[in-house]
Amino acid sequence: MLTADQILNSLNHIIDPDLKKDIVSLGFVKNIQIHEGCVSFDIELTTPACPIKEEFRLKAEEAVKKLSGVKRVQIQMTAMKNQRNENPMLDISVLNDVGAVIAVSSCKGGVGKSTLSAHLALELASRGYKVGLIDADIYGPSLPTLFNLRSVGTNASTIQVKTNAQNQLIPIEQNGLKLMSFGFLLGENPAIMRGPIVTRYIQQILLNTVWGQLDYLFIDMPPGTGDVHLTITQTIRLSGAIIVTTPHTLSLIDVARGILMFEKVKVPILGVIENMSYFQAESSEKKHFLFGSQGGKALKDRFGVDILAEIPVLPQLSLPLSQRIANTYIMDAVDQSMRALGKRNREQLVIPNIYSDEKNITLKWPDGRHEIVSNFDLRLNSQDALSVNEITGERILKPEDIRKNITPKKITPLGNYALGIEWNDGHSSGIYTYELISKLAKQNSSVH
Structure with missing residues (x-):
């Protein structure tokens, strides 16, 4: 009986010339269906207009047709979807x-x-x-x-x-x-x-x-x-x-x-x-x-x-x-x-999903890592002109200036690299890079 493993083995010689790996190990081959000798599957491209997608399709069709018991091959060329933040607090563009x-x-x-x-x-x-x-x-x-x-x-x-x-x-x-x-x-x-x-x-x-x-x-x-x-x-x-x-x-x-x-x-x-x-x-x-x-x-x-x-x-x-x-x-x-x-x-530039509550802001990364920073610490480390003297670098904002129940009212992703946060104390001009949040999270974990 024809199996999915046989299909994959027949395709593992097709190499992506840019990524230098075969399309099976790259995870491009998806949704394999086998029914009475009819084989269908998707090849998920890295972008819809991939200039070598027809080459992939022809090579894949030719390889699978050679397998015993295959009567017909149907291949659908798809493309990766962009990563999206799933936190409902974030603005949806x-x-x-x-x-x-x-x-x-x-x-x-x-x-x-x-x-x-x-x-x-x-x-x-x-x-x-x-x-x-x-x-x-x-x-x-x-x-x-x-x-x-x-x-x-x-x-x-x-x-x-x-x-x-x-x-x-x-x-x-x-x-x-x-x-x-x-x-x-x-x-x-x-x-x-x-x-x-x-x-x-x-x-x-x-x-x-x-x-x-x-x-x-x-x-x-x-x-x-x-x-x-x-x-x-x-x-x-x-x-x-x-x-x-x-x-x-x-x-x-x-x-x-x-x-x-x-x-x-x-x-x-x-x-x-x-x-x-x-x-x-x-x-x-x-x-x-x-x-x-x-x-x-x-x-x-x-x-x-x-x-x-x-x-x-x-x-x-x-x-x-x-x-x-x-x-x-x-x-x-x-x-x-x-x-x-x-x-x-x-x-893929790795971008986290963002979650927040009354105490912390959490970055959840695709590899499973969670980096947690307290709202207080992040607010204290605001880098804008109201918080840091732009000429001397001296910190203007002091711990005693921050309210105890500081929480974000609104979180907005800024491109690929940072968050804009509107706090419940009225402050909204700070930009908090993922690099800064990760650094603070590591400092906190080493202290605790």
Whole structure:
């Protein structure tokens, strides 16, 4: 009689080229069903757009068909689900139906980041995946120009953002791609506003847009490493970041700052796309390195980040994106980005579930560990300007300043790395990293 073990043994020679292990030991093969010679099972991918999923399917089908007694093989390709916090005290984001959220960043303006963000998103959408793209640059939004869309009242193509009954923004759809940009709301008027207002608008676009079910949501980040970047990394959990640069020294310096920022807030770097890497005339095989060479390699050597693609100067990439432009460089960049994302998903940045009561806050980690910190100790170790002198480092907040029954009123996860806590004494400006909470928990356990 045909058994599940036989099925698994027939599949253990299929190796994931990125993870360097077979799909059986990786746990990809699930839900094996055998009925009168008909075999069905799932292969759970690390990301829906895995570029080698068809290769997996064909190899698996061929291997199982060779087994004695097998009449038919049915394979369903699925994908890992994102880890979610299960504590009901935590805010539930409207992004819960979104698979992966990928930031595309450059830190230096003018390197083609927005253009590449749009091409990457559009390429994935053309493959049948559900994709969204947010333009997070409030001061210089690009999507209206890239897709030839303008707000009502201008002399270009008219577009108007609608809202639903809950006053949530409904994204614009173009060629199967969902789009949202402050430029759709502002039109040609300049955005003249201070930082706190900008961050409020960013949060509104992120959390007040009805994205529905998406496989991927790309965020076209503004240049720099300022308030907007921190707001995004603290508001939502990013699956990873793609860094866009040119080989020019100035671009590389700013990119290095961006990489350090993402590492600090625990956002995985998927890799670097080197844009305008070189120029090559149609009639020649010679590459002209207009902005220098080896720039991406320098980043790889310094930070260990992978080079996802080296894209030459291509006039066709500057055309309006009324429809997808089939381009092998863009297709390869998407493939490599998805492979990097799949690898990161498998390694998965470990994030705890959070629980609290009138005495303690507990981090429950996937490996079964529980790290417990008293509300009093955590409140005492607040690191904000009201608790610590930012110039001298002297602690302002004293134990006697904290009420005995201190408890959290509201706990909000901040990206991949921290919690924001609103306490019942009115304090709400502190950010408590998982690293800090773990450190305090270890100190307490060693004392007791």
